[in-house]
Amino acid sequence: MAMWKEFSKGLWAELPPFRLLLGLCPTLAVTTTAENGFGMGMAVVFVITLSSFIVSLIRKIIPKKVRIACYITVAASLVVSVELLMQAYAYPLYQQLGIFVPLIVVNCLILGRAEAFAGKNPVHLAVADGLGMGIGFTLSLTFLGAVRELFGTGYVFGVEILSGSFEPVEFMIAAPGAFVALGLILAGMNYLSIVKAKRRGEPAPENPSTGCHACRACAGHK
């Protein structure tokens, strides 16, 4: 039960890129197609689950002062493994994702989960948490990729959806489209929560997206 709870929170309540606004760089950069988003997501699932597992396993022998360095070493080793495996078995995807594969290591999602959860919890919970977050991340990336691909090219996963008189909006797959698409999706999610709250007769919730947690620090600093 506890495991399910940790697993499921990553899927909606704390959906990483949309709710927590963690790991935005790959979210924006590689979602030109649904397939790229999915591939990136799977790489992250691999890294985050294993890093949660390892960090949780060795959490008791890590001295406090070098814990960040240790977490990074673990995450970086996993990322290099992903790089190698991707090159060997999914080369076209590796080409598409480019520099963002090595950059998985600085995805705040991975360090964030290691620091906030895996470093303090037993192995089975840490794995459930990592897996949930990773899958949530994958779903979000795939969704954003699908939206951008659909409007940008008329295809989703390489299958033609909009055809005929549809004129592809190339803006959507260029850099600015990523920002705008993500912004509108976040607005849509906020709108849904407001409507839901209204239906239940509660006061509308304050804007749930408050900014990257790691960086909220500077936002409120005096």
Next chain:
Amino acid sequence: MVLTSVLSLLALGFFCAVVLSAASRVFYVEEDPRVEAICDALPGANCGGCGYAGCEAYAIAVITDPDVSAGLCCAGGAEVTVAVSELSGKAAGGDDPEISFRRCVKDEGKVEKKFGYQGVLSCTAAGLLEDGPDACKYSCLGYGDCVKACPFDAMYIENDLVVIDPEKCVACGACINVCPNQVLEMIPRRARVQVFCSTKDKMKAVMDVCEAGCINCMKCVKKCPAKVISHVDGQIRIDQAACLAYGPDCEEICVDVCPRDILRLMCPVGITAKAQEAAAAKKAAEAAQAAEAENPQPTA
């Protein structure tokens, strides 16, 4: 191949560790040991919810700045607040919890609008225009600058007035300075009496615009036996600590003498004396009933 990579990574890891540990000696800065103790007590998530760059920054601030409350860590909750206030030697949150209080009841006073304001929805902006759209220039403007400033979602706007949720307010003080009209004040939660208006206007000017405005008649200042009520900066101010220290012997004479019901009994915040009396009566009745139920009259 395997050997070179193992060796080079080993060397790098070793080098980093050595440099870091050496540096932590060489660049060791004498720190208050309490800072580390507080850091340990804090959750260590570096979430920034307290308004500082991380748990350590907040720990330093709590130790060095007497104005920083010990109850800012919203991630840790009550337990952490107690621990931090013990370690930092601060009473905040422990002995005498405070709460933010709005010194304005413009709805009761039927304050009129001078003009309809259509600008940006911010008290600061509205206040800059002709001293704000309200006829009284010391009123709560109700555009919610304080709501935005509140890190704990403890404030909301209702009928153009800010309302403070006593359950959520931790007296962090973030709202006090953002109010352009200085309507908000931090008072002890167990304050007995408070002034419900913050005007600095003279008698006639107040009477013209608000039915529930303080006319600064000084009756309370003169009558208070403890001399804790004063007229500072054109408005009535109660020294709450001194008032609480004096105790209930004065029988709240200030409330009785106030001709416009500006000074009111608080106890506890948000509930007026009458409601409190009613609650007490109800409680007594319930107790009596319970006693009756336990010891049924033998005659019955």
Next chain:
Amino acid sequence: MREILKMIVVLTCISGISGFALSSLKQMTAPTIELQLLTFVQGPSLKQVLPDYTNDPVQERKKFTNPLTDKPVNVFPLKVDGELKAVAIEGFGGGYGDNIGVMVGFDLEDNKLVGIGITTMKETPGLGTRIAEPDFRAQFNGISESEAKLKSQGGVIDALSGATISSGGTVAAVQDAGKIYSALKADILEAFK
């Protein structure tokens, strides 16, 4: 001191273990990676160079050392029904985004270009990317290396309107491959004869 020692030992151990694991993984995947690289980067462009080759140039490739840069360079033989038609060499030229990689096929008989194929580019979609379209590439078929310049430079190639830089990058990449070809020609003849 004890704590510092522990810090050093733990961090060193973790690094060492990860180094070991990674190098083993690298060794396991190395052959697959090289094959993938050639299949997905150079493979498709070979089809553009000479659409009707029948052999497997990736498998039959030979490695040479580029005398100009001392770096290894792959030469792919393109055969039709067992007969060597051309060899393909990749060259690079600075484009609008990153370097443009161009696979250039050379006819061993008369040293003329058989065709070109784009291997890598990061050009502006819709503008620079048109260098990969058959119309532009076809201009290179059957001309000599010295002619493979933009018209403004005294060659025969029409630059794409709105994508002069990308066109120039392609030409530069062709010239690059040409230099490698000239330098290696004797060795290549030797190796594939």
Next chain:
Amino acid sequence: MEYFLILISAIFVNNIVLAQYLGQCPYLGCSKEKGVSLGMGGAVIFVMVIATPLTWLIQEYVLLPLDLGYLQTIMFILVIASLVQLVEMFLKKSVPPLYNALGIFLPLITTNCAVLGVAILVQRKEFDLGLSIFYSFASGLGFLLALVLLAAIRERLEVTHLPKSMQGVPAALVMAGIMSLSFMAFKGMIS
């Protein structure tokens, strides 16, 4: 001339945030106030300019000679993480005024992908040492510019009428999109 081109290209044409999507988290997280964004931008430039040459030297004199190119990621990030911690300690002890201005942002920089991103990018672009340092400085400037501009816009957005669901981050993202669009206009500048 080459240096000038790199400067313009890194700041405007290939802006690290708006065209290459690096450093998004601080870009959205630290752009609520101008003062904060200046501090964060400054800290990023500072760390980038130190980290890039260091990783460049490692690549040139350790990874390439030993044929360990695939360990690039792990080596670089270890060096950057240690460096950031070292710089923090050094500043705290030796240059307290600078620490007070930039120090609070330093812990956040380890996970700023712009720093690692630039270190890897200069390798992929095969710059020499001088060019790498200059490129990292220019990229940092580009980051600072994007951050300060967005912060200025967001300060104004704070006080405008917006649908409730657009307030905050969604509006900031759309603004970032429009900024990115306008930065695309610089694309024609450099040939």
